[in-house]
Amino acid sequence: MTTNRLDGRAALISGGAGAMGAATARLFAEEGAAVCIADLDLEKAQQIAGQIEANGGRCKAVRLDVRNAAQWNGVVTDAENAFGHLDTLCSFAGANHRVSFDLQTEEMWRRILDINLTGCFLGTKIMLPALRRAGGGVILHTGSLGSLRQGAGGPAYGVSKAGLVALTRSTAASYAADNIRCVLINPGHVDTPFIRGNAPHSPNDESTSIDNPDNYDRRVAATPLGRMTMPEDVARTFLFAASEEASMITGSWINVDGGAGI
């Protein structure tokens, strides 16, 4: 059932070809928003945009490496020209290399920080003029359980996601007077290729993938509500945070994790 909660809105969704990004793009389009899916994987972005358009939604797909400021500039300009304005940024692009602290290389550290944290900083900076021109807007970043607790292991992922807490607060405080809100959404254990597959941005093997039933069961057991979080659970939270219902929420985080972060 659609409720047209985003009628007249226009969103740029980085990492929008991934599982959570695509679920959010679909839901936003169903709720009346024009959406631009921006992802390193252009073919996948185009596939999803095609499905959204076939369902009557307004959608475009573009290639974006969130580490590249020049690409951000081009994507924001194109989307603003295509839709007439831009009022929402959703950041989903993410990377992880699941190794011990000992084995985390400087290259892994820089790659994870660049994509997960600097990518959100660049997106925020480069979207701001467009949001101001729109009279205000919403910036939503994707955190993680790693935003709340870091634990043992390679440190870069937790550092990048904890860094988003600070970026979210800093953005919220700096731009509230421009009618721009910023919220961090922390998914728990979400059934997506990020923890199932072996993509270059998030490699997994038998010891980490939820294709291994032991790993799947361990994550369900660590979730008090007793099931994996699904991309659609996260998409509904993004919809709420983007909508007018959340108009007094800024600088804070929302966990969508079935209690896994307790």
Ligand SMILES: NC(=O)c1ccc[n+]([C@@H]2O[C@H](COP(=O)([O-])OP(=O)(O)OC[C@H]3O[C@@H](n4cnc5c(N)ncnc54)[C@H](O)[C@@H]3O)[C@@H](O)[C@H]2O)c1
């Ligand atoms: N799956 C989980 O359990 C989980 C839990 C908490 C947080 N997260 C976070 O959720 C976000 C979305 O992940 P997902 O689970 O949907 O995974 P996913 O692998 O399906 O999607 C990630 C997307 O990011 C894109 N991407 C990677 N590097 C990029 C770059 N440099 N520029 C642009 N796009 C890039 C990929 O092409 C992919 O489409 C990530 O930020 C991840 O850290 C995932």
